[in-house]
Amino acid sequence: MTRSLTIRRPDDWHLHLRDGAMLRAVLPETTRHFARAIVMPNLVPPVVTAADAVRYRDRILAALPDGAAFTPLMTLYLTEDTDPDDVATAHASGLVTAVKLYPAGATTNSASGVRDFDRVRPVLERMAEIGLPLCVHGEVTDDDIDIFDREAVFIDRVLDPLRRATPGLRVVMEHITTRQGADYARSAPDLGATITTHHLVINRNHILAGGIKPHYYCLPVAKREEHRLALRAAATSGDPTYFLGTDSAPHTDPAKLQPCGCAGCFTAPNTLSILAEVFEQEDALDRLEGFTSLHGPAFYGLPPNEGTLTLTRGEPVTYPDRIETGDGPVTVFDPQMPLHWSVT
Template sequence: MTQITLRRPDDWHLHLRDGAMLRAVTPETARHFGRAIIMPNLMPPVVTGAQAADYRERIRAGIPEGSDFTPLMTLYLTEETDPADVAKAKAQGIITAVKLYPAGATTNSASGVRDFDKVRPVLETMAEHGIPLCVHGEVVDGDVDIFDREAVFIDRVLDPIRRATPGLRVVMEHITTKDGVDYARAGGDTLGATITTHHLVINRNHILVGGIKPHYYCLPVAKRETHRQTLLEAATSGDKSFFLGTDSAPHTDPNKESACGCAGCFTATNTMSVLAEVFEQQGALDRLEAFTSLNGPAFYGLAPNEARITLEKGDAVRYPEKIETGDGPVTVFDPGFPLHWRVV
């Protein structure tokens, strides 16, 4: 096979930041994707419907002319979130989901949740109105090894939340372990899971062997090769529980290459080429559309995109090493192998 046509894909987990960075990176996603769930962890975070509406307008201003890319907005869940504001923002078509960050789990998550009992009224309102909860699934307890955070979160936090609020629709974002795959598969119709492009490619050796590689450092951190293989099997299986959420996260090179480097891989530019290569290696090109274009809309209760994109296989594609922004250069994710598939 040297050509494949898919419904236009969606990205169910995306960081666009704000200001000069937003204006530089938004076209990288809008080029190939129809919609994206936009993360609200700005500084300060997007916590009200009014703030989400304002942020959406700033994103729309950065979309290239002629593009029909649609940002799908989220609210940042805090212990002070007003359930009525969440319901109103959903009814007005401002938000698609609410994002849960355990406090301190990742970039700009200091305003996240510490006491989950305090957000129970919000979760109940979300279940009533069919608003999905997007979850950064890691505990941050000092006694938990960073490589075990996801598995412990499932046991200590996620499973109790879902049992206490059985109608709540939950997306386990950027799963990285066999534990996450197994739990998503057993979760029924109210549970889905996104898998990133980079977690299908890298394991923890890529970050640490031969010197620290800051542009492979992300949160959740990449795990053992056995976990990566499980993610590959899940993503390429066609199982409706799994869909693409790139977690493409732009940071300038100085902020990545520092004594305390930021977490995140910027994959918006070359994700479709990387995924086509990975799915072909797994003998699963016929299931790429399910992962990128069908399973996510089905979980969110949306129709798949009518537009199509075509990928062709040929000589190696050369992507820019960096995207220049008004804040500084951002390094594009390097999968470590040639990419022969391109969107035409």
Template structure:
């Protein structure tokens, strides 16, 4: 039985850190385990310019504890007033790695998003020309479309026509949640990839709805049927370089989750790597964990895997994490996968028992 795993320090290719007190509370959990992260821009107001992205990056870096090496890779929020020159200048700076397309109203702070992709085609054409990736929240928001069908309909109505119009545009389908999405990515010869989240690999919609509504399992895209979860797991452990980790860790104050109109998102950054080690072990594919967390995403963004290493060890006692963490006087509930996790993250290869952070 394998009890130790050393891999390049992983990348989180889809991360929400929020801002202010919340950002300062959650950033150390990502910077502890991850070397780099693609940072989502859906603040209020959204991050739409290089100037705003640079200032946000600086605030994130100021929240990284001393001695931790963490590189936030920024994105711009695509609006119908974004210009080609703005995205080109941001990409040329090296600070901004991609542009994020939120359909208006699709998720948290997406009201400034795109109502019709045809209104931003001039921007997407420039991105295709310069090789700048487009990250899509792949859901339609039409009221007549069932929330569980939003991803499949987005592929048919938006993504496939867009890829036909701009075949050289590099696209990431963020947080794919369905077999439809997995199959679509696998059908592409090039230019299309997908991030998969920790929570969608371990939960189906029963976790949200069976036996009572559980607001801390509410996310967007919403959890799906078991057959979709199994398709996601198959993609994650397959070794296919088109699939890589994007946690979509999305903290909210507990009061905002447990409310008449609860916010969508789960805080998974704190325990993602131990949970993923458990998932890959369950699938008999521990040797492919590094590909999923540390190599495939880096390859898509033209980066080398990190030289630093992360060490995971399996112990007899399960990992113990707090039910909540403090965030500026409020609480953020920590993601619970629903099963005991025996993999622990050690600070470095060869770390002693005392040096590990098994009690997060």
């Protein structure tokens, strides 16, 4: 049995850091293990322009713990008023690594997102020209579509037509949750897909069976067991299409527990221990480095990190149930299984 595993220092290709007191509290949980992260732009107000991204990046850098070696990879929030020239300038300067597409109303702080996809076509065409990836929250928001079907419908109704109309556009299907998402992602070389830690662990029963469990409620919502198993197969396959994007999304406990609770799982503290456990269960520890540290940089055209970290198997390791922030306590995701892998 493998007792020790050394891998290139990983990256997180989908991360929520929030702002203010929350940013200062959760950032160390990521910088402890990760060298880089794609930082989501859905603040209030959102990070829409290059100037917004500069200011947000500066706030992140100012909040870094002493001695932390971490690079925030900034993104812009796509709106129907986004200026293609501003996007191109931000990319050329090295400021932004991707643009994020939220269908309006799909998730937390997505009210400024896209309703009419024809209005963002000039931006997408410019992105295809300059090679700037589009990160997509892949769900439709139509009231007549069941929440468990919204990802599959998005692929058919929105994503596939969008890609056909914009040849050369590089697209990251973020936090895929379905077999259909995993299958579509591998259908073309200009597609990639992030998979979260928590979607490898939970299915919809974890949210609903035996009472509502708000700390397992996320968007896209966890699906049937068959889809969780398809995600596990994809993540542990060694296929470079798939890479880690935790979608670690901190909300205070009062915000999670209110009658209309917020969506998101806070997985930054224990993600690597959980992933090692999952990959061991799938007899795929030799593929963990690819998923966490190699496939993402390859898709984004970046070099892998030079540093390494070591995972050691031993007695179960524990993590705090929650962390305290200036905005209130944030519960850490509970995988409901012993974690035998610690990070050194």
